[in-house]
Amino acid sequence: MAYDRIKIFEQAKEMIVKHKLFFVDDIVAFLPCANSTFYDFFPANSEELDELKELLNQNRTTLKISMRSKWYTSNAPALQMALMKLIATPEELRKLSMQFIESENTNKNEISIKPIDWTKSDV
Template identity: 70%
Template structure:
């Protein structure tokens, strides 16, 4: 079956906006063509596919901003901790972590908070 490329592109854009889609696979599911046909009309790195990917990325960014805003306003410690981990510097992350890994001379050291406290207590004596 022959498809009109402009119609497919228009339907794809409409689906992205109407259904707040995030992935190309989801866009294809809303179109009246099979996945191979879609990629035949819109090959990788084509201007049209890149345009669709930009719309999908816009949806992802809007959702992430919205979620982070809700997490910031939330009284849930789990959500606030998740946000803190997203926005923290590496040093802050290390302080927040119950367990972290450091690489020293290409040796991985796994230190838990409990072990660090025990080591700290023993070194003070």
């Protein structure tokens, strides 16, 4: 069966928006063509595939923002800690962590090895 490349591309964009998809493989599941046909039409680094990936990234970003907003207003300590770990500075993360071990090597002992003086009687 011959597929219309432009029609498949438009359907792919529509499915991404309609079903809020996040992955390229999800797009193919909603299209009337096989994986191989999809990747033949839109090879890696093609402008069309990049445009589809940009739409997927917009969906991901929208979801991330929504989730962080819910975590911020949540009363669940686990969600608040998860958000704090995402937005904290490295110093704040160290203070939050219960397993953080800071190791600073300040040992300045120098090892000195003296040569052995051999005499004829030692041999």
